[in-house]
Amino acid sequence: MPxxxxxxxxxxxxxxxxxxxxxxxxxxxxxxxxxxxxxxxALIVADEPMNVAAMFTKNAMAAAPVQLCRExxxxxxxxxxxxxxxxxxxxxxxxxxxxxxxxxxxETETAIAGKALVLSTGIIGVPLPIEKVxxxxxxxxxxxxxxxxxxxxxxxxxxxxxxxxxxxxxxxxQTYRVGxxxxxxxxxxxxxATMLAVVAxxxxxxQETLQPVLKRAVDDSFHRISVDGDTxxxxxxxxxxxxxxxxxxxxxxxxxxxxxxxxxxxxxxxxSIVCDAEGSTRVMDIxxxxxxxxxxxxxxxxxxxxxxxxxxxxxxxxxxxxxIISAAGNSGVELSxxxxxxxxxxxxxxxxxxxxxxxxxxxxxxxxxxxxxxRLTVGTGPVTRHMLASDLSKRYVEINSEYTT
Amino acid sequence: MPxxxxxxxxxxxxxxxxxxxxxxxxxxxxxxxxxxxxxxxALIVADEPMNVAAMFTKNAMAAAPVQLCRExxxxxxxxxxxxxxxxxxxxxxxxxxxxxxxxxxxETETAIAGKALVLSTGIIGVPLPIEKVxxxxxxxxxxxxxxxxxxxxxxxxxxxxxxxxxxxxxxxxQTYRVGxxxxxxxxxxxxxATMLAVVAxxxxxxQETLQPVLKRAVDDSFHRISVDGDTxxxxxxxxxxxxxxxxxxxxxxxxxxxxxxxxxxxxxxxxSIVCDAEGSTRVMDIxxxxxxxxxxxxxxxxxxxxxxxxxxxxxxxxxxxxxIISAAGNSGVELSxxxxxxxxxxxxxxxxxxxxxxxxxxxxxxxxxxxxxxRLTVGTGPVTRHMLASDLSKRYVEINSEYTT
Numbered sequence: 001m002p003x004x005x006x007x008x009x010x011x012x013x014x015x016x017x018x019x020x021x022x023x024x025x026x027x028x029x030x031x032x033x034x035x036x037x038x039x040x041x042a043l044i045v046a047d048e049p050m051n052v053a054a055m056f057t058k059n060a061m062a063a064a065p066v067q068l069c070r071e072x073x074x075x076x077x078x079x080x081x082x083x084x085x086x087x088x089x090x091x092x093x094x095x096x097x098x099x100x101x102x103x104x105x106x107e108t109e110t111a112i113a114g115k116a117l118v119l120s121t122g123i124i125g126v127p128l129p130i131e132k133v134x135x136x137x138x139x140x141x142x143x144x145x146x147x148x149x150x151x152x153x154x155x156x157x158x159x160x161x162x163x164x165x166x167x168x169x170x171x172x173x174q175t176y177r178v179g180x181x182x183x184x185x186x187x188x189x190x191x192x193a194t195m196l197a198v199v200a201x202x203x204x205x206x207q208e209t210l211q212p213v214l215k216r217a218v219d220d221s222f223h224r225i226s227v228d229g230d231t232x233x234x235x236x237x238x239x240x241x242x243x244x245x246x247x248x249x250x251x252x253x254x255x256x257x258x259x260x261x262x263x264x265x266x267x268x269x270x271x272s273i274v275c276d277a278e279g280s281t282r283v284m285d286i287x288x289x290x291x292x293x294x295x296x297x298x299x300x301x302x303x304x305x306x307x308x309x310x311x312x313x314x315x316x317x318x319x320x321x322x323x324i325i326s327a328a329g330n331s332g333v334e335l336s337x338x339x340x341x342x343x344x345x346x347x348x349x350x351x352x353x354x355x356x357x358x359x360x361x362x363x364x365x366x367x368x369x370x371x372x373x374x375r376l377t378v379g380t381g382p383v384t385r386h387m388l389a390s391d392l393s394k395r396y397v398e399i400n401s402e403y404t405t
Numbered sequence: 406m407p408x409x410x411x412x413x414x415x416x417x418x419x420x421x422x423x424x425x426x427x428x429x430x431x432x433x434x435x436x437x438x439x440x441x442x443x444x445x446x447a448l449i450v451a452d453e454p455m456n457v458a459a460m461f462t463k464n465a466m467a468a469a470p471v472q473l474c475r476e477x478x479x480x481x482x483x484x485x486x487x488x489x490x491x492x493x494x495x496x497x498x499x500x501x502x503x504x505x506x507x508x509x510x511x512e513t514e515t516a517i518a519g520k521a522l523v524l525s526t527g528i529i530g531v532p533l534p535i536e537k538v539x540x541x542x543x544x545x546x547x548x549x550x551x552x553x554x555x556x557x558x559x560x561x562x563x564x565x566x567x568x569x570x571x572x573x574x575x576x577x578x579q580t581y582r583v584g585x586x587x588x589x590x591x592x593x594x595x596x597x598a599t600m601l602a603v604v605a606x607x608x609x610x611x612q613e614t615l616q617p618v619l620k621r622a623v624d625d626s627f628h629r630i631s632v633d634g635d636t637x638x639x640x641x642x643x644x645x646x647x648x649x650x651x652x653x654x655x656x657x658x659x660x661x662x663x664x665x666x667x668x669x670x671x672x673x674x675x676x677s678i679v680c681d682a683e684g685s686t687r688v689m690d691i692x693x694x695x696x697x698x699x700x701x702x703x704x705x706x707x708x709x710x711x712x713x714x715x716x717x718x719x720x721x722x723x724x725x726x727x728x729i730i731s732a733a734g735n736s737g738v739e740l741s742x743x744x745x746x747x748x749x750x751x752x753x754x755x756x757x758x759x760x761x762x763x764x765x766x767x768x769x770x771x772x773x774x775x776x777x778x779x780r781l782t783v784g785t786g787p788v789t790r791h792m793l794a795s796d797l798s799k800r801y802v803e804i805n806s807e808y809t810t
Contacts, residue, residue, distance in 0.1 A: 061734030061742055092727050092742055094759035124727025125760055233731050308713075308797075309805055316806025322497050322529025326638050329466030337466055337497060354499035355530055392713075393806070394799040400714055401721025401798070 009170045010261045012268075016166025018179040019147040021200045023047045023242070027143040028150035031136035033122070033129055034087035039154035041136040042084045044198060045112050045144055049078035050240040053210035054117070055218050057235035063091030064101035065118040066234060072105075072117060077207045080114025082198055082238060083140075084155050085133055086183070087122040091233035100130045107134045111141030119196050121183060121234050122157055155183040155196055158399055163272040169203065169261040171254040176203035178261040182269040185227070185278050195222060195273060197237040199265055203258040204244035213259050214239040221266035226305040226389040227277040237266075274388045279395030284314055284372045285388055288328075292381035296333045300378060301387045303331035311392035317368040319360075321349045328376060339379030345372060352379075414575045415666045417673075421571025423584040424552040426605045428452045428647070431553035436541035438527070438534055439492035444559035446538065447489045448545040449586075449603060450517050454483040455645040458615035459522070460623050462640035468496030469506040470523040471639060477510075477522060482612045485519025487603055487643060488545075489560050490538055491588070492527040496638035505535045512539045516546030524601050526588060526639050527562055560588040560601055563804055568677040574608065574666040576659040581608035583666040587674040590632070590683050600627060600678060602642040604670055608663040609649035618664050619644040626671035631710040631794040632682040642671075679793045684800030689719055689777045690793055693733075697786035701738045705783060706792045708736035716797035722773040724765075726754045733781060744784030750777060757784075 013020050026044045034040040054073055056066045083104055090097050101118055108116040120128070152162035166179035184195030205213070218237055239262065244250075250258065274283050286304050291297035304310055307327035313320040321342055329335060338353035345366035349358045366372065418425050431449050439445040459478055461471045488509055495502050506523055513521040525533070557567035571584035589600030610618070623642055644667065649655075655663065679688050691709050696702035709715055712732035718725040726747055734740060743758035750771035754763045771777065 059731060059734040060736075060738070060740040061731055061745075089727075092730055092755060092760065094742070096759075123725075124731055125755065126727075127760065233727075233734065308801075312802050312805035314806075315802060318806060320528075322494075322531075322638075325497055326464060326466055326529055329464040329638065331465075333465070335465040337499070350497060350530065354501075355497065355532065392802060394802045396713075397717050397720060397797060397799045397802055400717035401719075401723060 009257055010264060011168050013166040013168050013177070016179060017149070017152065017164035018044070018166070018181040018198060018200060020166035021177045021179040022202050024200060025144040025146045026148035026151040027140045027145060028148060028154035029136055029140055029143070031132040033085060033132055039150055040085060040087045041133065041140055042151040042154040043081060043108070043137065043140040043144065044151060045081040046240065049080045049114055050200065051077060051205060051207040051210055051243050052079045052238065052240050053214045054236060054238045055214060057232060059233050061092060061233045063089050063120060063233040064093060064097035065090055065120045066236060067098070068101045068105060069117050069236065076115055078115065078243065079117055079240065081108060081112040081116045082119060083108040083116060083137055084119045084196060086155055086157055088120065088126055088128050089122045089124050089234045090120040090128045092125040093127050096127055100128045103130055104133055104137065107137045111137055117238060119236050121155070121196055124233055152181045155181065157183065157185065158278055159183055159185040159276055161272070161276045163269055163276065165265055165268040167261045167264050169257055171203065171250060171257050176201060176258060178203070178258065178265050180265040180269050182273060184273040185276055195235050197222065197266070197269055199237070199262060200240040201258060201262065202242045204248045204250060205241035205255070205258065206244055206249070209255065210239055210241060213262055216259070217263045217266040220263060221270035224387050225270045225274045226302065226387060227274065271388060274390050277390030278399045279393040280390040281315055281393050282370050282372060283388055283390050284374050285386065286374045287376070287384065287386045289375065289377045289384045290379050290381060291383040291385065294383050294385065296380070297383045297385035299331045299333050300328050300376070301385050303327050304374070304376070305387050305389035308392055311389070314367070314372065314391035315393040317364065319344055319363040319367040324374060324376065325350060328378065335378055335380065341377040343375040414662050415669060416573050418571040418573050418582070421584060422554070422557065422569035423449070423571070423586040423603065423605060425571035426582045426584040427607050429605060430549040430551045431556040432545040432548040432550060433553060433555035433559035434541055434545055434548070436537040438490060438537055444555055445490055445492045446541040446545055447556040447559035448486060448513070448542065448549065449556060450486040450549055451645065454485050454519060455605065456482060456610060456612040456615055456648050457484045457643065457645050458619045459641060459643045460619060462637060464638050466497060466638045468494050468525060468638040469498060469502035470495055470525045471641060472503065473506045473510060474522050474641065481520055483520065483648065484522055484645065486513060486517040486521045487524060488513040488521060488542055489524040489601060491560055491562055493525065493531055493533050494527045494529050494639045495525040495533045497530040498532050501532055505533045508535055509538055509542065512542045516542055522643060524641050526560065526601055529638055557586045560586065562588065562590065563683055564588055564590040564681055566677070566681045568674055568681065570670055570673040572666045572669050574662055576608065576655060576662050581606060581663060583608070583663065583670050585670040585674050587678060589678040590681055600640050602627065602671070602674055604642070604667060605645040606663060606667065607647045609653045609655060610646035610660070610663065611649055611654070614660065615644055615646060618667055621664070622668045622671040625668060626675035629792050630675045630679045631707065631792060632679065676793060679795050682795030683804045684798040685795040686720055686798050687775050687777060688793055688795050689779050690791065691779045692781070692789065692791045694780065694782045694789045695784050695786060696788040696790065699788055699790065701785070702788045702790035704736045704738050705733050705781070706790050708732050709779070709781070710792050710794035713797055716794070719772070719777065719796035720798040722769065724749055724768040724772040729779060729781065730755060733783065740783055740785065746782040748780040750774070
C-alpha cells in the first residue's frame with residue numbers, strides 16, 4: 001500500500017491512550033509493593049475475550065511471570081485481561097516465584113471471570129509480597145473504569161513519564177482504534193528491554209495473523225531502540241485484538257492498514273521509551289547505510305548505539321565523531337575506512353577515508369540538539385538499518401548506582 | 406613447572422620499570438601535540454637490535470601507525486627502538502595519516518640508526534601535527550638516558566598514573582629481567598583496549614618463540630580486562646627480547662620461567678590499567694565457573710563485565726546482585742537459573758535457582774571494597790574464566806563527555 005494512503009487513513013488521537021480502544025476498562029492502585037507508596041498494580045480487562053499474541057525477553061533468566069505467560073500461550077488463544085505489577089520483577093525468585101506468579105494469575109482469573117496474563121517489573125531477586133498483590137488484584141477488579149489514566153502510571157519504575165498512545169484507522173468505511181501503553185527506561189536494548197507494553201485494537205484480527213503482525217511491529221520499534229545495552233528478565237509485549245465475527249473479517253488491504261497502525265503505536269511507544277531513558281539529555285538517530293547484510297547492518301548500528309564513548313560524547317554535546325567510526329570498527333564486521341562516509345545532522349565530517357573540514361560551530365550546535373541524526377555509510381552492500389539510542393549521562397549513573405531498581 | 410618453583414624464581418623489582426632491563430635507554434619530551442603542554446613523545450632505544458613480536462587492535466579502523474607496524478613486521482624480525490606519541494592517535498586520518506606515520510618511522514630510524522616501530526594514542530580523526538613530532542624525535546634521540554621515568558608519563562592520555570613494572574627471573578644461575586610500560590584508561594575491552602604496552606627482557610629468546618609467548622601473556626592479561634567495552638583504533642602490545650647468541654639459548658624449562666615472568670609483567674600492567682580506569686572507584690574480579698566451553702565462559706564473563714547496570718551498582722557500592730545474573734542471562738549463552746550459584750566475596754546470595762538470605766550489612770560492606778570478587782557458577786561444564794573490570798561512575802561520564810579524547 002502507498003504510504004500516502006496509510007498516512008491518510010491512520011491518524012493519532014489527541015490525548016488518546018490504551019482506553020481509547022472501545023471495550024477495554026482498567027484500574028490501578030497502590031498495594032505497598034513499591035516502598036515509595038506509588039501506584040504499583042494495574043488491571044486491564046476486556047468486555048469480551050480477545051485474540052492474543054505476545055513476545056518475551058530472550059534473556060536466559062526469564063522471570064517467573066514470563067515463564068508462566070509462555071506456558072499459558074502454548075494453548076490459550078484468547079484472554080480477557082492482564083494484570084501488571086511494578087516495583088518487584090518476581091525474577092530469580094525460584095520455586096516460590098513460580099508459585100507467586102501462578103497465584104497472581106489465579107486471583108486475576110477469578111476476579112475477572114476469564115483467562116489472563118501476568119506481567120511484572122521492578123527489582124530482581126526479591127520475593128514478591130504476594131499477599132499485598134493478591135489483595136490488590138481483588139480490589140482492582142472492583143474498581144474497573146472504561147478509562148483509566150492510572151494504568152500507565154502504575155506500570156512505571158524509574159520512568160519519569162507515562163507512555164500511552166492511540167491511533168484511529170479508517171478501514172472500508174469503518175473506524176477502528178489501536179491503543180497502547182508501555183513502561184521502560186533502563187535496561188533497554190534489542191531483545192527487548194526492561195519494558196512492558198500492551199497494545200490493543202477493536203479491529204477484527206484472526207488469532208493466527210497476530211503473531212506475525214506483532215513481530216513486524218516489534219522488529220521495527222522496540223527492537224530498534226537502545227538505552228544501555230542491557231536486556232531484562234521481564235520484557236514482554238502483548239497484542240490483543242477483537243476476534244472476527246462471521247462476516248466481519250477485514251480484507252487483505254484492511255488488515256495491512258491495521259497492521260500499519262499497530263506499527264505506528266509500537267514505534268511511538270518505543271520512541272517515548274528512549275526519550276524517557278534514565279538520565280537522558282538527548283537521543284541519537286543512527287542510520288547505517290550500505291551494509292552487506294541485515295546482520296552486518298544491525299551489528300554496526302548496535303555497536304554505535306551501545307558505545308559508552310559515543311553515548312558520553314552525546315551527553316556532553318561533543319561532536320567527537322572519531323568515536324562513532326571507531327565503534328563501527330569495533331562491531332566485528334569487516335569494514336574499511338576508505339569506504340566509510342559519516343554525516344552528522346547533514347554535515348559530512350569523514351568521506352571515504354578522509355577527514356572533511358567541517359564548520360565546528362555548526363557541528364557543536366547540531367550535537368546540542370535534542371535529537372541528533374547520525375548517518376554512517378559503510379559501502380559494502382545495499383542494506384540500511386536505523387536505531388534510536390539515548391546518551392549516557394551522569395544522571396544515568398546516579399539513578400543506577402544510588403537506587404536499587 | 407610447579408607454581409612454587411616459578412614463584413621462587415620470579416621476583417618483582419621494587420620501583421622497577423621498563424628500564425630495569427639492561428641495554429635499554431629512553432627519553433621523553435613535550436612537543437606541543439598535547440594542548441596541555443604535558444610530555445607527549447617517548448623514545449625507547451636498545452643498545453643492540455632486539456627480537457620483536459607484537460599484537461594489535463582488531464578494530465577494523467586500525468590507525469595509520471598500527472597499519473604501518475603490521476607492514477613492517479611482515480619481514481622485520483628485529484628492531485632497535487620504538488617511538489610513541491600521545492595526544493593524537495593518527496587514526497582515521499586517511500592518506501595524510503599514512504604519510505605522517507611513515508615520516509615518524511623514517512625520522513626515528515635515522516635518529517637511532519636502526520629499525521623502529523611507531524605507536525600513537527590520543528584523539529581520533531585529527532591530523533597529526535607532524536612537524537612538531539619529527540622535531541621532537543630528533544631532540545629525543547639526543548637525550549637518551551639509561552633510565553627514564555618520563556617515558557611512562559609521556560605515553561599517558563586520560564590515565565592518572567604511570568604504569569610500569571619489572572620482575573627479575575633466575576634461570577640456570579643467571580639473572581634476567583623483564584620490564585614493561587603501558588598506558589590505558591578508557592576504551593578498554595578484550596581485543597584489546599585503548600592501550601599501548603611495551604615489554605622487554607634481556608633473557609635470550611629466539612624470534613620464533615616470541616609470538617606464542619606474547620599471545621599467551623596477552624590472552625591472560627590485557628584480554629581479561631574491561632573498562633567500557635570499547636576497543637580502540639590504536640591498541641598495541643610489543644615484546645622485545647635479546648637475541649640468543651650461539652650457546653646462550655635457554656633450556657625449555659628456562660624459557661618457561663621467562664615466559665611466566667613476561668606473563669606476570671603483562672598481568673601487573675593490565676591490573677594497573679583497570680585500577681586506573683577512567684573515573685573508577687572500585688573494580689570487580691569476575692570468575693565464571695563451570696561453563697560448557699571457553700567461548701561460553703568468555704561471553705558470560707564479558708556480558709557481566711560490560712553491563713552498565715552491574716557497573717553502576719558497583720560504583721554505588723550497591724550489592725544489587727540480580728543484575729549480575731540478569732547480565733549473564735543476557736550473554737546469549739544457554740543457561741538456566743536452576744543451575745546457577747552466585748557468590749559475592751564468599752557469601753552465597755543465589756543457589757541453584759533460589760535466593761539465599763544473606764547478611765545485608767556484610768554484603769554492603771563487601772561491595773564497598775576496592776576490589777569485589779564475584780563468583781558465578783553456571784553448571785553447564787568444566788570451563789572457568791575470569792576477568793577484571795572497572796565500575797561505571799559519574800566521573801567516567803564526566804571525563805568522556807566533557808573532554809575530547
